[in-house]
Amino acid sequence: GNHMTIRFSTGTRNGLAGSLGLQGMFNKFYMNVYSGAQPASADAAATGTLLGTVSLSSGALTKETRATGTITITGATGGTINTITVGGLNIIPDGALTVSGDTTSTLASKLCDAINRNGIMEATVNAAVVTITGRPGTGVTTAAVTGSLTTATATYGSGAMASGVAPVNALIFDVPALGVIAKPASAIWSMAGLAIGTAGWFRVRRAQDTGTAASSTESRIDGAIATSGAQLNVGSLTVSAGAPFVVTSFTVTLPKA
Numbered sequence: 001g002n003h004m005t006i007r008f009s010t011g012t013r014n015g016l017a018g019s020l021g022l023q024g025m026f027n028k029f030y031m032n033v034y035s036g037a038q039p040a041s042a043d044a045a046a047t048g049t050l051l052g053t054v055s056l057s058s059g060a061l062t063k064e065t066r067a068t069g070t071i072t073i074t075g076a077t078g079g080t081i082n083t084i085t086v087g088g089l090n091i092i093p094d095g096a097l098t099v100s101g102d103t104t105s106t107l108a109s110k111l112c113d114a115i116n117r118n119g120i121m122e123a124t125v126n127a128a129v130v131t132i133t134g135r136p137g138t139g140v141t142t143a144a145v146t147g148s149l150t151t152a153t154a155t156y157g158s159g160a161m162a163s164g165v166a167p168v169n170a171l172i173f174d175v176p177a178l179g180v181i182a183k184p185a186s187a188i189w190s191m192a193g194l195a196i197g198t199a200g201w202f203r204v205r206r207a208q209d210t211g212t213a214a215s216s217t218e219s220r221i222d223g224a225i226a227t228s229g230a231q232l233n234v235g236s237l238t239v240s241a242g243a244p245f246v247v248t249s250f251t252v253t254l255p256k257a
Contacts, residue, residue, distance in 0.1 A: 005201075006231055006252060009042035009220035019119025020135070022181055022252065025219050027137030028064055028170035030054075031204050032211045033191065033225065033245070038201035042222040045214040051199060051239040052191035054247060059169035064207040066133040067164030069145040070157035073128045076107040079151025084111065086132070086161065087143030091120045099152045104128035107152060132161075136206060139166035167207060173252075182251040189247035193239040199225045202232050221252060 008016070015025040036048030055061050071084060081097040083090040092114045099107055105127050112125035121132045134141055141161045147154055171189060173181040183189055204221040205211035211220065223231035233248045 005038060005222075005224040007038070007042040007222040009215070009218060009222075011215070011217050011219040012042070012221060015219050019117060020122075020219075022254075023173050023176060024119075024135055026204060026206065026221075027135065027172055028139075028167040029136075029172070029204055029206060030061065030170060030211070031189070031202055033199050033202050033239070035197040035239075036200045038203075038222050038224065042203070042220040043214060043216050043218075046203060046212050048200060049195055049197050050212075051197045052194045052245060054171065054189050054191045054202075054245075055169040056171060057169070057188045058190045058192050058244060061170060062165065062168035064137070064139050064167035064170065065163065065165035066136070066138055067141045067161040069132050069143075069161040071108075071111065071130040071132065071145065071147065072155045072157070073104040073108045073111070073130075073152065074155055075151075075153035076102045076104045076128075077151070079149060081107070081111060081152060081154075082148040082150060084115070084145075084147040086121060086145055087141070089120065091115055091132070092118055093120075094118055134161070134164070137167065137172075138164070140164035170207065179254045179256065180251050183247060183249060189250065191245050193241050193243050193245055195239070196241055197239050199234065199237045199239055199245070201225055223252075 031054040033051045034048040039047050076099050079099050084092050097110050108125050108128045108130050112123040112130050115123035123130050123132050143161050145156045174184040203211045206219050209218040225232045232250045239245050
C-alpha cells in the first residue's frame with residue numbers, strides 16, 4: 001500500500017543515527033511535488049515533472065544559509081582541547097579531547113566528531129580546518145567562536161559566526177507524538193502550481209539541496225501523494241499552473257520494529 005512508500009535517504013538515516021533527529025534535521029525544510037512514480041531510492045535523482053514547491057501559505061521562499069565559523073588547529077603534538085565555545089556555550093561539553101601525538105589534521109577530525117556527537121552545532125573537517133554551522137533553522141548568528149586548549153593551539157577565523165541568511169516561509173514538523181511527526185494542524189502547507197500535471201510523489205529536502213540530483217549525503221524523505229492513506233494527502237491530485245495546491249495532512253511514522 002501507499003504507506004510502504006516512505007523512503008529515507010542515506011543522509012537522513014545518518015542524521016537519525018547521529019545527533020540530529022527528524023524534527024531537527026528538517027527544521028525549516030522544503031518540499032518538492034512531482035508527477036509520476038517516486039524513484040526507487042531517496043538518494044536517486046528526481047523523476048517526473050516538478051509541479052511546485054510547498055511553502056507556508058504559498059509564501060515566497062527565502063533559502064536559509066546557516067552562519068558558519070572556523071576552528072583551525074595550528075599545533076597538535078600534545079595536550080588537550082578543553083572547550084570550544086560559541087557565544088560562550090561549550091559545544092563539546094561531554095569532555096576534553098586528549099591530544100596524543102596527533103597531527104593537526106588528526107586532531108581536527110577528532111574535534112569535528114566530538115562537535116557532531118554533542119549535536120549543539122554541526123561540523124565538517126578539511127585537513128586542519130573545522131567548519132561549524134548552526135543546526136538547521138538557525139540562519140543568522142554572529143556569536144563569538146573561541147576555545148581553551150592546553151599545549152595544542154588553534155585560531156578561529158574572524159572570531160565569530162558569520163554569513164547567515166534567515167529562512168522565510170519554510171516548513172517545520174509538529175512535536176513528535178507516538179513515533180509520528182506531522183504537519184502542525186494550524187499550519188497551511190501549500191503551493192502555486194508551476195506546471196499542469198498530476199501529483200504523484202514528494203521529496204522533503206533541506207535548504208542547501210535542490211532535491212533534483214542524485215546524492216548519497218543529502219537528507220531527504222520521499223513518499224506518495226494521494227487523496228487519502230498516503231504520507232501526504234490532498235483534496236485533488238490535479239495541479240494547474242498558478243492554482244493553489246493545498247496539503248490536507250502529512251505524517252511520517254517511525255516503525256516500532
